[in-house]
Amino acid sequence: MSRYAAFVLLLSFGLVFRLSHGIEVNVTDGGKLCLYANLTLSFSVSYEIAEKESKTVVFEIPESASSKDSKCDDTSPILMLSFGEGHSWSMNFTTKDKSYQADVITFTYNLNDSSVFPDSLANGTVTVTAKPDITNVDMDTCYSCKSKDEIQASAEVNMTLSDVLIQAFVVDGSRSQNLTTCAADTPTPAPTPTPTPTHNVTNATTVAPTTNASTTAVPPTTPAPTLPTPATGNYSIKSGVNGTACLLANFGLRIGFKQNEKYQEVNFEPPSEASGSCGVNRSELVLVSNDITVKLTFANDTKKFRLQAVNVNISTSSGVFVQSNNNLSLWEATVGSSYMCNKEQNFTITPLLSFYTFSLHVQPFDVKNGLYSTAEECFLDSDLSFLVPIAVGVALSFLIILVLISYLIGRRKSRTGYQSV
Ligand SMILES: *[C@@H]1O[C@H](CO)[C@@H](O)[C@H](O)[C@H]1NC(C)=O
Ligand SMILES: *[C@@H]1O[C@H](CO)[C@@H](O)[C@H](O)[C@H]1NC(C)=O
Ligand SMILES: *[C@@H]1O[C@H](CO)[C@@H](O)[C@H](O)[C@H]1NC(C)=O
Ligand SMILES: *[C@@H]1O[C@H](CO)[C@@H](O)[C@H](O)[C@H]1NC(C)=O
Ligand SMILES: *[C@@H]1O[C@H](CO)[C@@H](O)[C@H](O)[C@H]1NC(C)=O
Ligand SMILES: *[C@@H]1O[C@H](CO)[C@@H](O)[C@H](O)[C@H]1NC(C)=O
Ligand SMILES: *[C@@H]1O[C@H](CO)[C@@H](O)[C@H](O)[C@H]1NC(C)=O
Ligand SMILES: *[C@@H]1O[C@H](CO)[C@@H](O)[C@H](O)[C@H]1NC(C)=O
Ligand SMILES: *[C@@H]1O[C@H](CO)[C@@H](O)[C@H](O)[C@H]1NC(C)=O
Secondary structure, X not given: OHHHHHHHHHHHXXXXXXXXXXXXXXXXXXXXXXXXXXXXXXXXXXXXXXXXXXXXXXXXXXXXXXOOOOEOOOOOOEEEEEEOOOEEEXXXXXXXXXXXXXXXXXXXXXXXXXXXXXXXXXXXXXXXXXXXXXXXXXXXXXXXXXXXXXXXXXXXXEEEEEEEEEEOOOOOOOOOXXXXXXXXXXXXXXXXXOOOOEEOHHHOOOOOOOOOHHHOOOHHHOOOOOOOOOOEEEEEEEOOOOOOXXXXXXXXXXXXXXXXXXEEEEEOOOOOOOEEEXXXXXXXXXXXXXXXXXXXXXXXXXXXXXXXXXXXXXXXXXXXXXXXXXXXXXXXXXXXXXXXXXXXXXXXXXXXXXEEEEEEEEEOOOOEOOEOOOEEEOOOOOXXXXXXXXXXHHHHHHHHHHHHHHHHHHHHHHHHHHHHO
């Protein structure tokens, strides 16, 4: 009934939509049902079709998606749906006390599939992860959520889940009739319209599935293999035909990335040439070296500049690794000065991508005479950072003196007290 109403509503807006079908999955183990899912899932993916031109496609997971790579076990079952030419979507579950939860959604899409991504500039697969909002589902119940859950997995990928009925850890081969209903489905007395739960990129941390620790290393916890310090590149972008430099950058860069569950670090070999552009509000630096392309986009927010976006594209033997974050605030300094950090710094660009910088110095705006202006140094470099232990020491001695004084005063008071008796 409500579907029919929605359909009429859409038609009345002149929109032609295919009604969502949803997909039903019965994962069995030894002939017995062990994981059940019935859900409607659609994707909105934007991808580059030309320099600075992107296209957004919206598609639904087809009913023909295969669940043959799903697996059941007592601790960490996985619902894995593969479809089309090399696309897959998975959700894995773990237990906690007397409930279970979905830990991470992993969506891999293949830009080579021109039937889904026509005219894509990049080829290769892209993997994004997101944290689903499916927690505290009572054991032996189905999780039910009719409401739409919009999940923003990255700047390029949104997923919409609706009409979800899932049971992980099915016992005795039959689905439970008892439900754990999501909060969005429960009408609240509050006058505000029920918000659809949203997740943004910052929430999309990769949650290590609790399978085998050795196979699920997460970048910051992996001890870095001992690579030499990367060579420092000197880059400059000139404005006009034979104009002067308008963007200057020097740095050594090591890139940590996780592809197909494997974390690795590589030193970026500085190319001799850099390309890019300078603008009033945006400047860009593009570095291409061997199999790695790094694009850094700087923003001028009136008084300050910052590194706003990072796009990285790495070709490896196992495919093309593509990650980007367009909402960063790194390397900040006043417009008219430069940003400097000689000490090693690390930055988590996305859950799958980290940068380690060495001898960093950049000025993306307002370069005069091709030279760096006054540098604003990072805290690690600053002369003040050595003051921290001194400050702590001073504060401690002050505290001791204070205690001593109050002790002396206290003794005096109590002595006068005895005298008055
Ligand atoms: C994802 O959703 C956000 C917020 O609704 C929107 O701004 C963005 O354009 C969407 N991205 C895609 C690729 O659809
Ligand atoms: C991917 O791109 C490379 C170079 O850009 C090209 O040589 C190769 O044929 C492409 N592969 C596919 C499957 O389109
Ligand atoms: C459903 O819940 C009721 C009450 O909590 C319980 O008695 C019953 O055994 C449950 N049924 C199943 C199939 O778990
Ligand atoms: C986990 O590790 C154990 C041994 O430590 C091994 O037997 C098992 O196959 C591994 N499981 C997976 C999923 O890698
Ligand atoms: C990243 O930097 C912090 C200090 O800023 C340091 O404590 C941490 O160990 C570094 N992580 C790695 C993986 O180098
Ligand atoms: C650019 O350089 C060429 C030769 O080096 C010179 O002839 C020309 O005048 C220069 N143009 C400008 C705008 O300086
Ligand atoms: C930075 O942006 C402000 C405001 O958009 C503008 O007035 C200023 O000229 C810009 N600075 C540079 C160096 O482009
Ligand atoms: C730069 O940003 C300012 C304010 O944000 C805007 O008024 C101006 O048009 C922008 N300039 C360019 C060249 O985009
Ligand atoms: C960008 O990041 C800021 C804070 O880091 C956050 O408030 C904002 O919502 C983010 N925007 C998007 C589109 O993710």
